[in-house]
Amino acid sequence: MNHIGITVYGCEQDEARVFHSVxxxxxxxxxxxDSTVSExxxxxAQGNPCISVGHKSEISETVLxxxxxxxxxxxxxxxxxxNHIDMKAAKRMGIAVGNVNYSPGSVADYTLMLILMAIRNAKTVVTGAERYNYRLDAVRGKELRDMTVGVLGTGRIGTAVIERLWGFGCHVLAHGRAQDSPIPSVPLNELLHQSDIxxxxxxxxxxxxxxxxxxxxxxxxxxxFLINTARGGIVDTEALVCALESGHLGGAALDVIEGEEGLFYFDCMKKPIDNPFLIKLQKMPNVIITPHTAYYTERALRxxxxxxxxxxxxxxxxxxxx
Incomplete structure (x- = not known):
């Protein structure tokens, strides 16, 4: 067998073990x-025409x-x-780029968790209990079977979310281009007008x-409620803050946010947070923020x-x- 070499950048310890095994x-x-790729x-990478990078790495034209x-x-x-790779520069330089499809269940399961946490006011309940305040929240939670959920995007993950939602008995709408979507696509305006989530x-x-x-x-x-486990830039964060502050939106659960680079995946307890929208959102009792972790499962890693x-x-x- 002719062996080939691959340089793997930004590889964490558990990833390294799986890489060696596979x-x-x-x-x-x-x-x-374990270092992210840089100039x-x-x-x-010398001697290895193929390399692997993680999504935490910004691959600029100079790095390429x-x-x-x-x-x-x-x-x-x-x-x-x-979106972390300068695709135009890569094409211009003749460097091909490929991605991976991992278990959609990782993000789909996490999405359902965030939905349930959002509609049951989990942030207020948990933070209150941590301070030994065991009173019930003034706002009662909602049940999914009484709600309409709009799924924006009907690829592998969106489809997996739809399949999980059916088990809760809620009404599901979808907007997407996938031909094999389990339910018909409705116009975006209709999705927005009719969805509780x-x-x-x-x-x-x-x-x-x-x-x-x-x-x-x-x-x-x-x-x-707005739930985002895709990418932060899909949502105008300033507009989201305004919609939440005005009370128009009832809450949000975000695993991704604009400007997360340099913050998510780092211990920022002793450093200033240079993202005023993130600070505002985290202070809101009806907003849940998690650090881009929906994909982070053992199956997805394999x-x-x-x-x-x-x-x-x-x-x-x-x-x-x-």
């Missing part, structure tokens, strides 16, 4: 570093240029989204940036590593025999 099965030799460590200098021809990002599952690109802005929030039901290696093998096979 790579051995496929005859791949991984060169692993300074691009040399680690450094990688190209050391012979990189293919980047497999360990994420579904590409809006949950977002579209990728972030130029067409979806601030897709949910001031006008869209204004057209949502009074007291509606899927991600295996797909990363298969991506690189397929690229190498195409180079040799294409």
């Amino acid at each position: 790579a051995l099965r496929f005859g791949v030799i991984p060169k692993i570093t 300074q460590n691009a040399w680690l 240029s450094a990688l190209k200098k050391y012979g990189v021809k293919y980047i497999s990002t360990r994420s579904i989204g590409f 809006l949950t977002i599952h579209v990728p972030l690109d130029t067409g979806t940036y601030h897709m949910i802005g001031r006008e869209e929030m204004a057209s949502m039901k009074q007291g509606a 899927d991600t590593v295996e797909k990363t290696i298969l991506n690189c093998l397929e690229f190498e096979r195409g180079r040799r025999y294409g």
